[in-house]
Every structure is written in C-alpha cells, then in structure tokens.
Amino acid sequence: VAMALAALLDKSYEHGPIETLFTVDEETGLTGAKNLGKDMITGNILINLDSEDEAQIFLGCAGGIDTLGHFDYTDAPAPAGYQFFKFSILKFKGGHSGADIHLGRANANKQLARFLFSLYRAYDGQVAVADINGGELRNVIPGNAYAVIGVPADKKEDLRKRVNEFAAVLEEEFSTIEGNQEVTLETVDTPATVIDADTAKRVVWSVNSIPNAVQAMSHRIEGMVNTSTNTALIRMDRDKHVITVTTSQRSEEESRKYDIAGQIYAHFDLSGARVEQGDGYPGWTPNMNSEILKVAVKAYEDLYGITPLCTSLHAGLECGNFLLNNPKLDMISFGPTLRDVHTPKESMHIPAVDKCWNHLRRILEMMADEK
Template identity: 40%
Template sequence: MSELSQLSPQPLWDIFAKICSIPHPSYHEEALAEHILSWAKEKGFWCERDQVGNILIRKPATPGFENRQPVALQAHLDMVPQKNNDTVHDFTTDPIQPWVDGEWVKARGTTLGADNGIGMASALAVLADDKVEHGPLEVLLTMTEEAGMDGAFGLQPNWLQAEILINTDSEEEGEIYMGCAGGIDFITTLPLTREAVPAGFETLKLTIKGLKGGHSGADIHLGLGNANKLLARFLAAHGHALDLRLIDFTGGTLRNAIPREAFATIAVAGDKIDALKAAATGYLAILQNELGAKEKNITVLTEPVTHSAQALTADSRDRFAALLNSTPNGVIRNSDVMAGVVETSLNVGVVSISDNQAEIICLIRSLIDSGKDYVVEMLTSLGQLAGAKTAPKGGYPGWQPDANSPVMALVRETYLTLFGKTPNIQVIHAGLECGLFKKPYPEMDMVSIGPTITGPHSPDEQVHIESVGLYWTLLTELLKVIPVK
C-alpha cells in the first residue's frame, strides 16, 4: 500500500499514486495513456484518442443534471523529468517514489509530477466517483505539454462538446487564473574552432551546483540562481587572465526549468592551478553574499578529470563566454496592468558545446506579443554581434484575460461560499494550454484552478496535502452548480 492511500480525498490520491508508478516524462507518455484508456473502457466510459494522441473521455450527466452546460476537465499527461545529481533514476523506466513529509507530498530525489499529475488524478477521480454530481462531462488529457504543448497545438475543432473548460494546471490554492503568458523558444548556435591543449596543462572540471532551480515561468521572479549564467560569469572574468582552455560546457536539461547545475571542463597550466582554485573559492564567497538568502546550498567545485579532447581556441572561448555572459536572463519587465505579475521574461535553460559549435536554448515568455518580439529581437542582435546563428522556434499564444467570463465569476462566488473568503483572480506568467485551445474553440469559457504546488520543474517539487482537499471540494462543488444551458 502506498503512503498516499492514507490521505484524503480518495480516490484522488490512489489515482495519483498509480500515475506516479507509470513513467511519463515528456515524449514518453504512451504507457500512461494506454493505462488510462484501458481504465476508462473498463468503467464503460466513451473514450477516444485524436491524431496527436490526446485522450478524450465522456461521462453522462448525473440524473437530474442533463440540462446543465457541458464541462471539460483538462490536464496534461506528461511531467518534467528533473533529478538531483546524486539520484540514480531513469525517468523512462523507473517509477516516481512519492512520500509524505508532514503537510506535503514529495518525491525521493526527483520531480514529483504533481504538475500536472494531481490535476489529472482529480479529473479521473471525478469520473470514478459516482457521488460527485455533474452535468455532461468530458475529460481532456493532452500530450507533451511541458516540451512544446504538442497536444494543445494539435487539438482539432468539433471534437469537444463542452462549453466550459476547467484547466487543472494551476499551482496555488485560493487563486483563480483567467490568463497566462505566451512563449517562444530561442536557439543560438555559435560556431567554434579548436586546437590542441598545450603541454604542461592539467584538466579539471569546474562545477556550479546546489541551486534550487524551479519553474521558468512561475518562479522566474524569485531571483534564483541560474547555473548557466553563473558559470559563464566566472569564465568571462577569469578565462583570459588564467589562460583557461575550455574543452566542454554543459548546463541545464530543459528550457522551461531554471538550471540548477552547470559544468565546464577546462585545461590550465600547472603553475596556475592554485590561482584557479583560489578564484573558485573567492567566487563562491561572492555568490553566497549575493544569493545566499535564497540559494543556501550553492557550491563551486574544482576537481581533476581525465580528458583528451582539443580545447577551444582563445577567440572561440572568449566569444562563447562573452555571448553567454551577456545573454539576458530572468525578468525583463513587470506588468503595468496586473500588479505583481511578470510581463516578459526569459530563461537561459540549456547550454551545450559539441565539437564545432555551442548551442544556447532559451525560453521567452510574455503576456503580450510585443514583449516576446522585443526579446527575440534583442537575442537576434546579440547573436549578430557574436557571429552566431539565431532561430526563434515553436511560439505559442498567451491566454487573453476575459474580465466578463461567467465561469470565472462562478468559481469566485463558489469559493467565497465554501470558504468564506474571496479568492485572488490572477494572470499567471507560466504557460497554460488555454491560449491554444481558444483557436479551435473560440467561444469556450475557460478558467484554471489547482492545489498549492511549490518547486515545480525541480526535485524540490511538493504538493500541499490540505490544499488538495480544498481544491477537490471546490472542483466538485463547482461541477454541481454549473448553470443550465
């Protein structure tokens, strides 16, 4: 029996435990999708998949609720695969290991997948629980949201019958989301040249790790450290002075996760090793002074390694370090319209070096299209100065807030009735699929709710147990009070 089986409400937690047991990182959701389809067919529900793999399940209305507006509950099938450096885990084959830590559910050394597994579990729990009263109901589960919103991009018109969509991908109980940022990937490719490492040089690995990481949208305003940027800063400051020969650089694993670790393999003259180690120690002190209030476990390491590859020429080293060091990161602008909300940001998510080029992958987010355009133009200009190729890719629209949304008003009133307080109406800087759903379903009324999840897209991800109960109460009551057609 899972620890989660002792939690309430059931069967939500049991379903979530089952979701955790089936590997489902982005692009590897098929086993989970097949399990859910088999489960739905066993229970006698109508279910179908579309051409991109999205799942749609229908459940008839509770007797007496047939004349209510049809509702779709929506979640995405995939999770973000992030693990601690010392955790042995293959996200394509190994189950997530959830455990209860006081008021929270966490995972052992990895992301938990509460984003969006709890929302998915809640939708399936509504299907499973005949005590929940509702009108005509659909559950839409989309493919590969975290790595490009493939399912939302592929959603076709005239498949859903719902007039209202409740997105379950929000991460703060007590907040109702009525809009979100759009986004676009940006890839910079810098050509590099190499040469032999001089005689008398020794090879070391320079590591920055221990950072919190997190969601590149929801956490971007927190001022957390970005390992790619911090390591580039060190190389820009000391590469020339210490005659460091850069052999390799890798940092971050996902463009939508704030990088927690970055690694550079360097060669340095034997008589400068002590100076390098002193510089690393001094840099750690600087970072602890600047970031220590939030990044309490930051670490800078130098350790000898064996490596036989050629190093970048001094010119390539300097252009790479200067380009990465000068690439903006974090909040670009706060919204003038929504107080306390980030308008435009970018995350320098993944950096890698191959034999003859470096690649920098950023994710740009903005509430307004012109904000995205501005950052694209800025990175394009920076690439031109560095002699790099640049390519924006995979843009998706934001979800324009509708202050007159009937379902948003209904959620607010229902929350106030249930809990005696008014929820916050918010626009989230993270990307939700609702903006893409508006293209095939322009008249659909949408809202996003969810429990409290902290540290999404990082191994510190956790979901607050009590908030899941509050979210479930709100969701099930909301389905009961959906108005007639």
C-alpha cells in the same frame, strides 16, 4: 477528466448545455490543443480544469518560445605550459523556469560564464576551454554547470584564490535564496584538444551577457511576472563539433514574447552563432472584466465565505491554443491542489477535490439561472 464527466452525468443539479473537451499530449507538446478543428469548440465560455491550487482562479498564462544558439567549433591543440582544471558550480536550487523565475534563484550557466569571463579579463585572454556543459532540462532554471579550463601553469595558485573568492561572492549574493551550492576546482589531465580560442571566447561572452530571468512584471496582476527568459542549457556535442545554448522565453502578451525572443535571436546572431527558433505556443492575456470570472468568484464566496485568489500563471496552459481556435472564448482555469507534479512524489490534496467539484457545480447552476 473525472470532474468533466461527472458534470455530464450528475442528475442532482440543473445546468445549461455543456460541451466537454478532452485533449492529448498536453505535457509533451500540446499536440491535442494545437490540432483542434476550427468547428470543435462551439461555446464561448470555457472552464479549464487543469490548475494545481484550490482556492485560486487562473485567468491568464504565459506563452513560450525557445531560441537556440549553435556555435560551431574546431579542435585546437591544448596550449603548452597550461594546467587544466574542472571548474564546477553545483547544487543551486533551480526550479521551473516559469513558475519559479520570480524567486531570484541563481542560474548556474550564467554564473559559470560570469566566472570564466572574469578569468579572460584577468589573464588577458590566456584561458583555454576544453569542455563546457550546464543545465538539466529546457524548462528548468539550471542548478549545475561545469567547464574544463586551462590557464598558464604559473597562474594555478591565483586561479584557486579566485575560485574561493567567487564562492564567497555567490554565498553573499544568494545566502537567503540558495544555501547549499558548491563551487569546486579539480585538477584534471591535459586534454588532447581544446575548443578553438575564438569560439570559446564567443560562447563565454554570449552566455555572460545574454538577458536572463524576469524582464517585466505584469501591470494587470500585482506581483505576477509578465515576461522572462531563461538560459537553460549549454551542451557540447563532440561528434558534431557544436556547442548549443538553449534558452526559453515566456510572456502573457504575444507582442512581448516575440520582442524578448527577438532580442535573444539578435544576441546570438551578433555572437556569431547559428540561430534556431521554434514556433512556440501562445499565451492567454488576463481579461480582468471576464464574465465567467465574476460568476466563479461569486460561486466560491457563496460556498466557502472567502474570495478566491484571482491570478495568472507564468507557464503554459492549453488555453492559449483554445483562444486561437475561438478568439471569443471567455475562460478561467482552476483545479484541486497538486504538489510535486510530474515527479515520483506527485500528490493531490483529497479534500480539495470535493471543494473543486462543488465549485464547478455551483458555477454551472448559476450560469443556468442567468439564462
């Protein structure tokens, strides 16, 4: 906002006509961008000042959509002769389900289901599930998950052995990526009821087999994710007797976004869940021939003697909604360096603000010269 206002007020440089656009609720639903009037954007070039790495110019972002599977269940008596435990997977790194999805970090929900699935097979289905929950937020790779499970009492020592073996497997598979994870097994009291056997099995089978993580890499920008899906949350609501699995799909291409979302929809439907799918938000496909991109790169090179990194963001920006308003928009996005955004430790690299301001001003000067 400050840089946009400065661009309007600064009399020390020459520029062409400038139209500024300010939106609300970008972080809580893109409300402002979604409700722009069709005549509000009159220009065909847009510079979005909402990026977090100075010396980088963004020319695309992912669109997203959430797909939820609701598994209705009934209470069943806890089977006689079973010993119950709380099995937990804790302290995976997690991270943002868009910006960090390419790092190969473990998904606690998927690993929980992986282990439970192995128990079902090893014990010929003699597994009871009394509680299951995992994940932190819908846009976060889950770092923690747990289930309260029961197995025949004569298998409790074998279960402990399998837990230790699984912990060793996770350590081996993720030793260079994670490092501080914990796998625990605690004895708990026998619950009065458990999830009915059919639903419990369907939830475990579904989460274990659902597509997850990177699905395709970009063919436009080397090293950039094109399409992904994240199994974000497992929530058990005892009052409503429903277990909800929340997933989110992202892609820089609308067609691929709806393709992977359709696959997740079909997966839940085949698992016997009630499927809920949101409207989502649109992506912004990178335009490698963008004219404003060429100007911005030249401006940065003139100012600082280096070529900025031109890349895309595997997360949402308002630019996708701006394109819906005006499909002719030629856009880029940049901004000063920010870290730990939306946390109590959020910070900004102060020298980067001056560099960004000079970059913006130089772009506007060059555009005026071209007219």
